[in-house]
Amino acid sequence: MLYDILIAPFADFAFMRRALVGSIALALAGSPLGVFLILRRMSLTGDAMSHAILPGAAIGYLVAGLSLWPMTIAGLAAGLIVAVGSGVVARATILREDASLAAFYLISLALGVTLISLRGSNIDLLHVLFGSVLALDDATLILLAGIASLTLAGLALLYRALVIETVDPGFLASTGRAGGPTQMAFLGLVVLNLVGGFQALGTLLAVGMMMLPAASARLIARDITSMLAIAAAFGIASSYIGLVVSFYASLPSGPFIILVAGGFYVGALVFGRAGGLLRNLKPKRHLEA
Template identity: 45%
Template sequence: MLDTWIWWVSSPFEYAFMRRALAACLVLSLTAPILGVLLSLRGLSLMSEALSHAMLPGIAAAFMLAGFSVPLMMLGGVAAGLITVTLASGISLYSGLREDAAMASLFLVAMAAGVLIISLAGTALDLGHVLFGSVLAVDSATLLLVAGSCSLVLLILAVAYRALVVECLDPLFLTLQGRHAGWTNTLFMGLTVLTLVVGFQTLGALMAAGMMLLPATAVRYWSRRLEGMMLLACTLALLASLTGLLLSFHLGLPAGPAIVLLAGAGYLVSVLVGPCGGCLRRQAARRQSATVNGEHPGA
C-alpha cells in the first residue's frame, strides 16, 4: 500500500515537463496568495478577477503581432492591466463611481476585445490556450521568466510590506505621517497585475485569479492574524497545485481547472468547518448561547 502511494506521488515527476509544471505552480503559490490576502483586507477580492480579464487585450495584441512569444505576451498583459487600473481610478475620481464598479465595466469590454482579437488572429486552439492556460506545456525559458517575475514581486513585497499593510488597514495614517498613500496603492496594483500575468502562463487568463483569490478567502476561516493567513494561504495553494498536477497526470484531467477546483474545495471545507466563523462553529456557538440563556436549542 505504501509502495503504491509513493509510486502514485513520485512517478509523474520522472518526466521533465511535470517537474517544470510543478516548479511554476510552486513559485506562483508562494506569491499570488499573499497578494490575495492583502486584496481581501481591502475588500477588493473580486478586483483580481477583473484584472485577470482586463489584461486579455494586451496579451491578444502581442499574440497577434508575435505569436506565442511569452515575454511579449507578458509585457502586453502588464500594459493592458495597468491601463485598465488607471482608467478605473480616473473614472472613480471624476465621476464618483466606486472603483470596483468602474473596473467591472471596463473588464467586460476588455475581455470581449481580447477574445475578438485572438479569434481573428488565431484558431480555437490558440484561444483555449490563452483563456485556460497550459501549465504542462511550460518550457525552461518560460519557467525562468515566471520564477524571475515571482521573485521580483516577493522582493518588493518584503521591502514595502509595512507600508502595504498599513495602507490596507488605515490609509489616512500614512497621510498623517507625511507619506501619501497613493504611491503605495499604485505599487500594490502593479504587483497584482504582474502576478496575474505570471499566472496567465500556467492557469490561463480566465483562471489566473483562482490561485490568488480562493486560498486567501479560505484562510479567513482559520486565522485572524495576518501572518497566519498568508502562511496558510500559501500552504493551501501549494497543496492544491501538487494534488491538481497528480490528478491531471493519473486521470487525464486538465491541470489548470483541476488546481483551481481543488483550491475551491478547500474554500468550501473552510466555510463549513473553519474555527473562525465557519458554519458548524457558528451553529455550535448559537446552541451554546441558547443553552446558557435557558432557551431550547431548536428555537
C-alpha cells in the same frame, strides 16, 4: 507504492516537474497578494484585472503568435493601463472605482476575445483563456520565478504600509502621502502575477490561484501573518494534488488545480476556526467574540 503514486510522475516526466515548479511559484507569490485583496475588500479586483490583461496578450499574439515575451509585455501594459485608468476615472467622475473597473474589464475582455478571433483558432483562444500548465518551458519558468522573487521582495518592502492601510487607511493618510504610491505598487504586483499566471493557467483561471487559497486562509486564521503562510501552503498543496490526480485521471491539469483549491475553500468554509459555518453555529459564551 507511495513513491510510484506520489513521486514517480515528477521523477519520470520533465513536463510534470516544470508544471509543479511553475505552480509553486504562482502560489508563493499570488496567494499572499490574494490575502491583502480580501482584507482590503478588493476581491473582485483580481478577477477584473485578470480579464484586463487579455487585449494586451491578444495584441502580442497577433504580432508574434504564442510567443512568451511579446504576450507578457503587452499583457502587463494592458493591465497597468486598466488599473491606472479605472483609478483616474473614479477620481475624476462620479463613478466609484468598482464601477469604473467593471466597465474597463468588460471592454477589455470583449476586445481581447475579438482580437484573438481575428487571426487565431478556437484552440488558440482556449490556450489564452485557460492556459496549459503542462506545456511550460524553461523560459516561462524563469519568468515565473522572477515574478515570484520580485513580488515577495516587494511585499517585504510594502508590508508595513499595506498592513496599516488595510487596518486603518485613515491613519496612513494622516501621517503622510504613502497611501497612493502603496496602492499603485500593490496593484502593479497584482497585475504582474496575473500576467505570470496567465502563462500557466490562462486569464480565466490565474485569479483562482490568487484568491481561493487566500479565502481559505481568511476563514482559518485571524492574524495577517498566519493568513499569508496558510494561503501559500494551500496554494502549494493545491498545485501538487491537482497535478498528481489529473495525471492519473487524465483530467485537464490547470482547471483541476483550481478545483482542488476550491475543495480546500469548501473545507475551510465549513470547519474554519476564524469564521467557518460550524463555528458560527456553535453557541457562544457570554462576552465571547
